Amino acid sequence: MAGGKAKRGIPSKVDDFNAWYPFIVEAAELVDKRYPIKGMDVWRPYGWKAMKMIDSLTHKEMERTDHDEVNFPLLIPENLLEKENALVARLKRAREEGVDPDELRDHVEEGGFKKEVYWVKHAGENDLDIPMFLRPTSETAMYTMFPLWIRSHKDLPLKVYQMVNTFRYETKQTRSFIRVREIHFFEAHTAHKDEDCASRQIGQDLEIVDNIMHELCLPVIKAKRPIWDTFPGAWYTIGIDAIMPNGRTLQVASCHHYRDQWAKAFDLTYENLEAEQEYCHQTTYGMSERLLGAIVGMHGDDNGLIMPPSIAPYQIVICPLIRKNSEVDTISKSREIASILRNSGLRVKVDERDIHAGQKYFDWEIKGVPLRLDIGPRDIENKSVYAALRTGGKRPLTMENIVENCTEVLSEISEVLRLRASEHCNNIIQTITDLNSIEDGKIYEMAFDGTDSHAETIERTTGLSFLGDATEPYAEERKCFMSGKPTTRKVLLSKSY
Amino acid sequence: MAGGKAKRGIPSKVDDFNAWYPFIVEAAELVDKRYPIKGMDVWRPYGWKAMKMIDSLTHKEMERTDHDEVNFPLLIPENLLEKENALVARLKRAREEGVDPDELRDHVEEGGFKKEVYWVKHAGENDLDIPMFLRPTSETAMYTMFPLWIRSHKDLPLKVYQMVNTFRYETKQTRSFIRVREIHFFEAHTAHKDEDCASRQIGQDLEIVDNIMHELCLPVIKAKRPIWDTFPGAWYTIGIDAIMPNGRTLQVASCHHYRDQWAKAFDLTYENLEAEQEYCHQTTYGMSERLLGAIVGMHGDDNGLIMPPSIAPYQIVICPLIRKNSEVDTISKSREIASILRNSGLRVKVDERDIHAGQKYFDWEIKGVPLRLDIGPRDIENKSVYAALRTGGKRPLTMENIVENCTEVLSEISEVLRLRASEHCNNIIQTITDLNSIEDGKIYEMAFDGTDSHAETIERTTGLSFLGDATEPYAEERKCFMSGKPTTRKVLLSKSY
Numbered sequence: 001m002a003g004g005k006a007k008r009g010i011p012s013k014v015d016d017f018n019a020w021y022p023f024i025v026e027a028a029e030l031v032d033k034r035y036p037i038k039g040m041d042v043w044r045p046y047g048w049k050a051m052k053m054i055d056s057l058t059h060k061e062m063e064r065t066d067h068d069e070v071n072f073p074l075l076i077p078e079n080l081l082e083k084e085n086a087l088v089a090r091l092k093r094a095r096e097e098g099v100d101p102d103e104l105r106d107h108v109e110e111g112g113f114k115k116e117v118y119w120v121k122h123a124g125e126n127d128l129d130i131p132m133f134l135r136p137t138s139e140t141a142m143y144t145m146f147p148l149w150i151r152s153h154k155d156l157p158l159k160v161y162q163m164v165n166t167f168r169y170e171t172k173q174t175r176s177f178i179r180v181r182e183i184h185f186f187e188a189h190t191a192h193k194d195e196d197c198a199s200r201q202i203g204q205d206l207e208i209v210d211n212i213m214h215e216l217c218l219p220v221i222k223a224k225r226p227i228w229d230t231f232p233g234a235w236y237t238i239g240i241d242a243i244m245p246n247g248r249t250l251q252v253a254s255c256h257h258y259r260d261q262w263a264k265a266f267d268l269t270y271e272n273l274e275a276e277q278e279y280c281h282q283t284t285y286g287m288s289e290r291l292l293g294a295i296v297g298m299h300g301d302d303n304g305l306i307m308p309p310s311i312a313p314y315q316i317v318i319c320p321l322i323r324k325n326s327e328v329d330t331i332s333k334s335r336e337i338a339s340i341l342r343n344s345g346l347r348v349k350v351d352e353r354d355i356h357a358g359q360k361y362f363d364w365e366i367k368g369v370p371l372r373l374d375i376g377p378r379d380i381e382n383k384s385v386y387a388a389l390r391t392g393g394k395r396p397l398t399m400e401n402i403v404e405n406c407t408e409v410l411s412e413i414s415e416v417l418r419l420r421a422s423e424h425c426n427n428i429i430q431t432i433t434d435l436n437s438i439e440d441g442k443i444y445e446m447a448f449d450g451t452d453s454h455a456e457t458i459e460r461t462t463g464l465s466f467l468g469d470a471t472e473p474y475a476e477e478r479k480c481f482m483s484g485k486p487t488t489r490k491v492l493l494s495k496s497y
Numbered sequence: 498m499a500g501g502k503a504k505r506g507i508p509s510k511v512d513d514f515n516a517w518y519p520f521i522v523e524a525a526e527l528v529d530k531r532y533p534i535k536g537m538d539v540w541r542p543y544g545w546k547a548m549k550m551i552d553s554l555t556h557k558e559m560e561r562t563d564h565d566e567v568n569f570p571l572l573i574p575e576n577l578l579e580k581e582n583a584l585v586a587r588l589k590r591a592r593e594e595g596v597d598p599d600e601l602r603d604h605v606e607e608g609g610f611k612k613e614v615y616w617v618k619h620a621g622e623n624d625l626d627i628p629m630f631l632r633p634t635s636e637t638a639m640y641t642m643f644p645l646w647i648r649s650h651k652d653l654p655l656k657v658y659q660m661v662n663t664f665r666y667e668t669k670q671t672r673s674f675i676r677v678r679e680i681h682f683f684e685a686h687t688a689h690k691d692e693d694c695a696s697r698q699i700g701q702d703l704e705i706v707d708n709i710m711h712e713l714c715l716p717v718i719k720a721k722r723p724i725w726d727t728f729p730g731a732w733y734t735i736g737i738d739a740i741m742p743n744g745r746t747l748q749v750a751s752c753h754h755y756r757d758q759w760a761k762a763f764d765l766t767y768e769n770l771e772a773e774q775e776y777c778h779q780t781t782y783g784m785s786e787r788l789l790g791a792i793v794g795m796h797g798d799d800n801g802l803i804m805p806p807s808i809a810p811y812q813i814v815i816c817p818l819i820r821k822n823s824e825v826d827t828i829s830k831s832r833e834i835a836s837i838l839r840n841s842g843l844r845v846k847v848d849e850r851d852i853h854a855g856q857k858y859f860d861w862e863i864k865g866v867p868l869r870l871d872i873g874p875r876d877i878e879n880k881s882v883y884a885a886l887r888t889g890g891k892r893p894l895t896m897e898n899i900v901e902n903c904t905e906v907l908s909e910i911s912e913v914l915r916l917r918a919s920e921h922c923n924n925i926i927q928t929i930t931d932l933n934s935i936e937d938g939k940i941y942e943m944a945f946d947g948t949d950s951h952a953e954t955i956e957r958t959t960g961l962s963f964l965g966d967a968t969e970p971y972a973e974e975r976k977c978f979m980s981g982k983p984t985t986r987k988v989l990l991s992k993s994y
Contacts, residue, residue: 034642036574036577037572037574037629042567043568045565048566069542071545072532072539073538118617120631121616121618121619122618123614123615123616164662182570184568
């Protein structure tokens with residue numbers, strides 16, 4: 001059961017999370033890391049199914065909020081990156097000099113912004129005239145096309161998204177789902193008529209985040225990043241961090257409000273009601289396979305994964321007890337029950353393998369199937385099945401209303417996962433009291449209205465990073481930890497992946 | 498109506514297919530070709546929806562036939578390509594010298610096989626130690642991993658597939674869906690215990706092809722390619738060709754039987770029942786976005802696309818007649834009907850735009866929505882809707898049993914598309930009688946049991962290419978067109994894309 005001793009070589013999650021995580025990822029057959037390029041894993045069927053279930057939650061939210069799905073080319077010509085570099089360099093200089101970025105429009109210099117991109121400079125036996133790179137994200141690709149699609153206020157808002165492979169040339173240590181070189185990525189890009197409309201879009205994005213995280217049973221921290229951690233080219237960035245068992249935060253999503261900064265770089269304008277050209281205001285919202293990494297890390301235990309029912313490739317596994325010489329056909333009964341459950345939309349697997357029941361239990365526990373139903377001759381006699389919850393606990397369920405019974409137990413499992421995860425987070429997040437007694441594995445919050453130099457002092461003293469301003473500030477004013485000034489600003493600090 | 502005169506600048510399909518095709522692809526908003534890399538189009542929402550509907554037919558067939566979905570990295574290290582080159586070079590030399598390829602195992606030379614691949618040799622500011630290329634297809638990537646997954650006969654058959662972006666450095670003229678540089682691709686790869694099992698897999702692949710082509714209303718030619726057109730590394734290749742309106746064939750899918758040739762190159766063995774190591778026998782089955790190109794080409798007319806109902810992003814568009822000052826609320830009624838249809842699983846759009854009805858009709862005709870329902874005040878009075886079939890014809894449908902009525906009409910539309918397409922193909926495919934009077938826009942069949950040199954003569958004289966041996970030969974023996982020898986072999990010749 002959950003929380004027991006390490007089994008068959010599974011490292012202990014609490015004692016050695018850094019060993020537990022990669023072990024489980026491979027043992028549960030999510031990915032295979034033996035592909036001959038480091039940081040590019042092979043998605044195995046079980047892992048890919050889970051990822052696609054997460055994607056389908058996102059598709060549903062995108063449909064609900066009127067985003068259209070598109071698919072842009074992977075390759076981007078180098079000259080578009082130069083446009084981006086120039087934009088980023090200008091914003092940086094404007095910030096340093098305290099001037100309006102527009103004043104620097106004609107004074108751009110080559111950005112020091114070195115992209116960690118893969119380059120394509122050769123094809124067949126030819127050198128390409130214009131080098132291209134593999135998208136790390138698609139701002140430049142998309143904003144080249146948006147001016148062709150947006151003419152007037154009637155074309156706004158434009159809301160598109162795509163799910164694609166993106167690439168980062170990571171030089172740090174790679175880790176499945178968390179830090180990889182080919183990334184399964186979701187990105188939504190929108191264009192609006194003004195800043196307010198774009199701000200409302202950010203509001204909608206955060207609502208979508210809440211809905212998805214509810215389904216994934218993942219509590220998250222939403223924080224407006226400090227200026228030095230704002231996405232290049234953005235006016236502001238909101239980072240969404242999951243909390244891993246070791247207390248480190250993992251950015252699983254982010255939203256960026258671009259104002260009209262990119263629009264000016266890519267000449268993206270529309271004709272307003274007064275027949276004048278105005279710049280669009282833009283936003284993006286991104287998520288990645290890190291969501292799966294957070295699920296693995298947050299919910300798993302020493303027996304393996306625990307999949308939230310909403311995205312479990314199999315929500316229920318049925319194990320017929322195969323007794324030689326028994327006259328009761330447990331396999332047929334299992335198939336019958338499976339068929340009833342499937343007809344109501346549940347994802348069900350019948351494990352008909354003729355192996356020891358203990359081996360079956362082990363296999364499905366490690367894969368984190370939330371609900372197991374054992375069906376033996378006596379269960380059939382009693383018109384019941386024996387349910388084992390992956391979150392712990394066993395009980396008989398009557399066959400008569402098996403769909404309702406299972407649906408109820410699955411909701412219960414989701415609730416247990418949510419409860420455990422928030423308890424865990426509440427234990428980890430503490431109010432800072434003393435910069436010199438920082439505990440490992442904790443996240444700290446504080447009232448803060450200090451300067452960048454204060455922030456630097458805090459980061460240096462604690463070894464933690466600013467996650468930024470929580471989107472939900474304190475309800476009442478508190479004293480800033482550094483300056484003593486009253487403020488409702490709540491900032492968070494953590495070690496992050 | 499169908500077949501009428503060119504409207505609002507749409508070129509005539511019959512008179513100028515080469516102008517009609519690219520015009521329609523953009524006018525119907527399937528893709529945007531203005532992305533700054535030639536042959537890499539942007540999928541727009543409507544085109545991507547159609548492509549994903551085609552993909553979902555494929556997913557369904559894969560699930561039915563127990564294939565598991567995986568996802569492999571895009572990048573492949575150069576040394577794996579060298580393995581493939583060596584295999585291909587050996588097979589070529591063995592064929593030329595008429596010897597068993599195994600005899601040449603230790604005598605491999607660098608293959609003259611020049612892949613048209615994009616190379617990644619730089620990342621960030623570094624030169625990579627091992628150059629990598631973007632997958633043109635995934636044999637080498639997958640067969641590097643298969644030996645890690647296959648140990649014993651119990652692991653067989655292994656049947657996996659993926660839907661991914663692949664890349665070919667095309668130097669010929671590009672054409673949306675038909676010849677592009679980034680290709681939306683489906684590939685299934687299987688490993689079996691012996692040649693027979695692999696052959697049965699090819700049989701199953703052809704059955705899947707039939708099912709999918711039925712849904713797409715596309716008649717195809719299935720032909721075993723001549724040896725000089727066999728996929729490198731394959732024992733034999735079966736090409737599946739759609740027939741375009743101009744009589745040119747378009748290979749939309751292919752199956753390859755590899756025997757144990759790749760297994761020997763990648764050391765892919767399993768332990769058989771006698772505890773001996775044996776080589777696996779392998780197959781692949783591929784399809785691509787060319788399926789959408791075939792649909793555009795085959796079914797469209799001078800008013801635009803005609804989408805087969807099985808993959809139409811919208812199967813039905815409802816146009817409420819908006820009459821100012823009318824007391825009847827046609828919009829509410831349209832939404833109500835849409836909701837009833839959607840609940841039964843149909844894909845429905847309500848066009849509530851306040852524009853001229855003619856403009857609406859034009860827009861949805863060009864996008865090829867199979868069924869349009871007009872709802873005006875009088876229709877509501879009569880408890881009926883007015884149906885316009887994209888394949889031609891109009892009729893009232895009673896509202897009472899609107900789901901059954903629409904489902905029936907959609908089936909009828911599919912049948913009309915199938916009928917038109919096969920009539921078209923039957924007109925195009927002719928038996929050859931005289932090599933010197935080849936008509937443009939025709940496909941020829943003939944009884945053939947000649948030599949390669951005969952074949953060369955035929956290709957040179959006619960300017961056509963051998964598609965190969967039809968998978969369904971003549972029922973009775975005929976005389977070979979060249980040698981006069983009796984044979985049931987039916988070969989096909991065409992100009993192909």
